[in-house]
Amino acid sequence: MxxxxxxxxxxxxxxxxxxxxxxxxxKSRRTLNRRSRKxxxxxxxxxxxxxxxxxxxxxxxxxxxxxxxxxxxxxxxxxxxxxxxESRLDNVVFRMGFARTRREARQVVGHKHVLVNGKCINIPSYLIKAGDVVEVREKSKSMQRFKDIAEITAARLTPEWVDVDKEAMKGTVSALPRRxxxxxxxxxxxxxxxxxx
Structure with a gap:
């Protein structure tokens, strides 16, 4: 891979x-000193x-x-x-606040911490459909890692096309996003x- x-x-x-x-x-404090060519x-x-x-x-x-x-x-x-x-599983996990970054979301999915409609799916590129329920596996919710993630992402706004219960670490894709x-x-x-x- x-x-x-x-x-x-x-x-x-x-x-x-x-x-x-x-x-x-x-934030990066460095600046690129490129010549400004069109x-x-x-x-x-x-x-x-x-x-x-x-x-x-x-x-x-x-x-x-x-x-x-x-x-x-x-x-x-x-x-x-x-x-x-936008409807890739790793991106939806990131948007729901179950991971701090998309890279971390990819890892969370790959390590089998995520269920889609009750089934464990470990393919980050899995395409989510409207009505799918995405949740963190029951066994994984008690891990310190997910407690830290929940703390950090609590203030993050979730998009309107997903309904998320942050306490239960469970969310539903109400509709596919529009552009x-x-x-x-x-x-x-x-x-x-x-x-x-």
């Missing part, structure tokens, strides 16, 4: 991305794709597969792509333009 080991703050600086979108509350259209499109891949922790081949699946679906390809990325409900700073139209060349 491929693992992205790039330092998060360094990657955020290179993509002009706030670490807050990834769940990190650190970026080409291709460069801008590539940067948007890299941003989306980095935020959701998806590698190139699965990302391409998401794009092709989104292209076959009804509606706008870019919006479909963002909705699919305007996804607060990720990615211009998906540029990704569509890049792939449709």
């Amino acid at each position: 491929a693992v992205n080991k790039v330092p998060v703050l360094k990657r955020c600086r290179s993509l002009d991305l706030e670490p807050g979108f990834l769940g990190y509350d650190k 970026m080409s259209e291709y460069g801008q499109q590539l940067r948007e794709k890299q941003k989306a891949k980095f935020i959701y922790g998806v590698l190139e081949k699965p990302f391409r597969n998401y794009y092709e699946k989104a292209d076959r679906m009804k509606g706008m390809t870019g919006e479909n792509l963002m909705i699919m990325l 305007e409900q996804i607060d990720v700073p990615v211009d998906e139209m540029m990704i569509v333009e890049l792939y449709s060349k």
Whole structure:
């Protein structure tokens, strides 16, 4: 399994991305002393794709597969792509506040701490549907790790497309998110333009 080991703050600086979108509350004090050259259209499109891949922790081949699946679906390809990325199990676990960051959410899912509709699912890329119930396994709730996570994420706002009971560490996906409900700073139209060349 491929693992992205790039330092998060360094990657955020290179993509002009706030670490807050990834769940990190650190700030980098370094600045990039790049020469201010105008970026080409291709460069801008590539940067948007890299941003989306980095935020959701998806590698190139699965990302391409998401794009092709989104292209076959009804509606706008870019919006479909963002909705699919947002409805990945690791992202839903992060949005519900059962993990501090998306990377941690991926680990929590991989270590079999999460149940979907009562079944243990350890595939971070599992796509959640409207009406699915996501919860932390009963045995795992008493672990110190989840007590710490609950404390840290208590103040975090949950999106309106999920209903979460933070005490019981259980949540329901009331509906799939619409594009305007996804607060990720990615211009998906540029990704569509890049792939449709």
